[in-house]
Amino acid sequence: MRDVRIRPLxxxxxxxxxxxTHGELYAQEFGWDTSLEALVSEIVADFALANDERCERGWxxxxxxxRVGCVLCVADDEPGTAKLRVLLVHPDARGHGLGSRLVxxxxxFARDAGYRRxxxxxxxxxxxxxxxxxAAGFRMVAEKPNRSFGVDVVExxxxxxxCPA
Numbered sequence: 001m002r003d004v005r006i007r008p009l010x011x012x013x014x015x016x017x018x019x020x021t022h023g024e025l026y027a028q029e030f031g032w033d034t035s036l037e038a039l040v041s042e043i044v045a046d047f048a049l050a051n052d053e054r055c056e057r058g059w060x061x062x063x064x065x066x067r068v069g070c071v072l073c074v075a076d077d078e079p080g081t082a083k084l085r086v087l088l089v090h091p092d093a094r095g096h097g098l099g100s101r102l103v104x105x106x107x108x109f110a111r112d113a114g115y116r117r118x119x120x121x122x123x124x125x126x127x128x129x130x131x132x133x134x135a136a137g138f139r140m141v142a143e144k145p146n147r148s149f150g151v152d153v154v155e156x157x158x159x160x161x162x163c164p165a
Contacts, residue, residue, distance in 0.1 A: 003062070003065065004061070005062050006060070006061050006098075006102060009058030009059055011060075017070075018070045018088070019037060021067075021088060021090065022040040023037030025090065026149070029091075030151065031150070031151055032150060032151060033149055033150035033151075035149050036149040040086055043074075043085050044072075046074070047074055052075075054113065056072070056074045056082075057073050057109050058070065058073070061102055063092075063096065068089060068093035069087075069088055069090065070086060070102070071105070071106050072084070072086050073085075078117075080114075080116040081116065081117045081118070082115040082118050084103065084120040087102060087106075087120075087129055089128075100135065100136070103133065103136050116162055116163050117159055117161055118160045118162060119158065120133065120138065120158050121157055123156065124143075124154035125153065133158050138159065139160070140156055141157050141159050142157040143155065143156045143157070
């Protein structure tokens with residue numbers, strides 16, 4: 001049996017792994033350019049510099065002691081709203097339910113931290129992630145074509161109400 005765990009992000013190398021893996025994996029799978037890696041670098045740097053564990057957290061998924069996935073929950077500019085950011089599961093680890101576990105961990109934290117709503121932004125080619133989001137109760141609230149990361153994409157915004165308004 002394989003050792004699967006979700007742990008708090010914070011060990012040396014975690015932040016760099018998140019950035020590097022996004023850059024390499026999305027270039028390989030979708031032909032995206034380094035502007036994606038730059039965006040993830042900015043998201044991760046903002047998280048690392050302004051992280052307040054009462055309202056923001058990150059997690060790493062491990063399979064047999066190796067990093068294979070990640071997600072962040074960060075405060076949005078809108079009061080009472082958090083954002084799910086940088087969900088990723090490496091292809092070698094897909095099929096173990098890690099994406100769902102990462103999203104569930106993020107949702108649970110956001111709810112426990114008192115957020116009323118959780119938002120996320122994604123692209124239509126990330127079909128596996130979209131299935132996870134829909135299964136967790138997120139609903140798509142906006143969609144538009146755009147040119148991002150050197151390719152044509154369809155951007156999508158999702159929301160999950162965590163408690164009644």
